[in-house]
Amino acid sequence: MKDSILILSGGMDSVTLLYDKQDTIAMAVSFHYGSNHNDREIAYAKLHCEKLGIPHIIIPLAFMKQYFKSSLLEGADQIPEGDYNGDNMHSTVVPFRNGIMLSIAAGLAESNGLKHIMMANHGGDHALYPDCRPEFVEAMNQAVSTGTYVNITLNAPYTHLTKADIAKKGKLIGIDYRQTWSCYKGGAKHCGKCGTCIERKAALREAGINDLTEYEE
Amino acid sequence: MKDSILILSGGMDSVTLLYDKQDTIAMAVSFHYGSNHNDREIAYAKLHCEKLGIPHIIIPLAFMKQYFKSSLLEGADQIPEGDYNGDNMHSTVVPFRNGIMLSIAAGLAESNGLKHIMMANHGGDHALYPDCRPEFVEAMNQAVSTGTYVNITLNAPYTHLTKADIAKKGKLIGIDYRQTWSCYKGGAKHCGKCGTCIERKAALREAGINDLTEYEE
Numbered sequence: 489m490k491d492s493i494l495i496l497s498g499g500m501d502s503v504t505l506l507y508d509k510q511d512t513i514a515m516a517v518s519f520h521y522g523s524n525h526n527d528r529e530i531a532y533a534k535l536h537c538e539k540l541g542i543p544h545i546i547i548p549l550a551f552m553k554q555y556f557k558s559s560l561l562e563g564a565d566q567i568p569e570g571d572y573n574g575d576n577m578h579s580t581v582v583p584f585r586n587g588i589m590l591s592i593a594a595g596l597a598e599s600n601g602l603k604h605i606m607m608a609n610h611g612g613d614h615a616l617y618p619d620c621r622p623e624f625v626e627a628m629n630q631a632v633s634t635g636t637y638v639n640i641t642l643n644a645p646y647t648h649l650t651k652a653d654i655a656k657k658g659k660l661i662g663i664d665y666r667q668t669w670s671c672y673k674g675g676a677k678h679c680g681k682c683g684t685c686i687e688r689k690a691a692l693r694e695a696g697i698n699d700l701t702e703y704e705e
Numbered sequence: 706m707k708d709s710i711l712i713l714s715g716g717m718d719s720v721t722l723l724y725d726k727q728d729t730i731a732m733a734v735s736f737h738y739g740s741n742h743n744d745r746e747i748a749y750a751k752l753h754c755e756k757l758g759i760p761h762i763i764i765p766l767a768f769m770k771q772y773f774k775s776s777l778l779e780g781a782d783q784i785p786e787g788d789y790n791g792d793n794m795h796s797t798v799v800p801f802r803n804g805i806m807l808s809i810a811a812g813l814a815e816s817n818g819l820k821h822i823m824m825a826n827h828g829g830d831h832a833l834y835p836d837c838r839p840e841f842v843e844a845m846n847q848a849v850s851t852g853t854y855v856n857i858t859l860n861a862p863y864t865h866l867t868k869a870d871i872a873k874k875g876k877l878i879g880i881d882y883r884q885t886w887s888c889y890k891g892g893a894k895h896c897g898k899c900g901t902c903i904e905r906k907a908a909l910r911e912a913g914i915n916d917l918t919e920y921e922e
Contacts, residue, residue: 585812628852
């Protein structure tokens with residue numbers, strides 16, 4: 489039954505979830521909040537929705553670039569290079585981004601007669617992003633359920649998986665990960681050096697996928 | 706200590722809270738989501754912040770008018786007249802509006818080094834708006850706390866008060882309620898007939914305030 493709305497960035501995780509749960513996804517939503525890489529990733533979000541015939545909308549949140557503090561919103565040269573871990577990547581946190589996206593998705597769901605919101609947060613994000621952790625997901629599930637007439641629920645099926653686990657799912661499905669975007673710098677090609685590029689490479693390697701991403705390096 | 710951000714519509718309740726807790730409010734935020742009465746109410750939000758020297762920002766959420774279903778977003782003639790109760794006012798619900806505003810306020814708080822979000826929901830809204838009820842407030846408090854680095858908390862001190870209780874507070878403070886906006890129709894004057902006008906009149910009457918609002922009727 490198609491009664492879910494998916495938050496779809498156009499990265500590996502949410503694109504995998506789009507294919508994985510396509511039978512239950514009535515629509516997908518991407519958010520343009522002014523990061524360096526929004527244009528790159530949203531182009532892939534759009535492409536995959538068109539392929540699958542799933543309606544896709546893009547919500548502009550320009551105020552986040554104006555009022556929020558995050559290196560992700562401040563130009564490619566502000567993005568840290570090196571490992572994807574808490575200390576190194578802390579500056580890239582966009583405060584409460586998932587809460588904002590989930591809340592808007594809840595309103596969209598209720599406006600469109602849908603019952604569930606779906607999000608592709610995963611275990612590798614827990615150390616870094618508080619709004620990816622199981623306790624946040626559970627609290628937000630309570631909030632959207634109690635705060636809507638139809639008691640919308642939040643479904644985050646990858647919460648306890650690693651990014652490599654997700655890539656393995658994608659391999660089985662046959663997803664072409666060249667048609668996804670990770671790099672926080674948002675250049676013409678993936679930089680290959682920032683935390684998200686390094687995390688991407690490791691996940692594809694661990695899943696036994698031949699990484700055909702074009703890297704700058 | 707000024708470590709809170711207040712969600713300020715420019716209506717009676719949030720304007721009262723602004724004065725009531727002014728010593729703890731570092732900034733206030735209004736949301737322009739495309740309702741008929743946003744311009745009217747936000748003008749008062751701005752005016753009171755200027756009076757008190759509290760920084761005030763306005764966040765545009767134009768996508769809500771485009772994608773959300775609510776009579777509040779569909780022109781003055783769609784607003785029901787008569788009592789402020791669930792059956793009559795149901796069409797005015799903007800799905801998960803408080804969740805969206807609170808989530809954005811949480812991100813603004815963390816970006817600005819603040820610790821708390823404040824909202825003026827009250828007991829009279831419970832029957833009508835799921836995202837004003839105590840169980841929603843508690844769940845959302847958990848969500849903003851677990852989803853932010855600094856464990857932001859939500860403070861909704863009027864949750865168990867009536868609108869008349871709030872007006873009584875305002876009377877003690879000496880608030881001039883002519884400088885607040887309620888009417889959902891958003892005309893040049895308060896219509897005096899819609900649910901929110903009727904609720905406004907009743908609260909002022911019950912608080913023993915001489916209602917100097919200019920009504921159309």
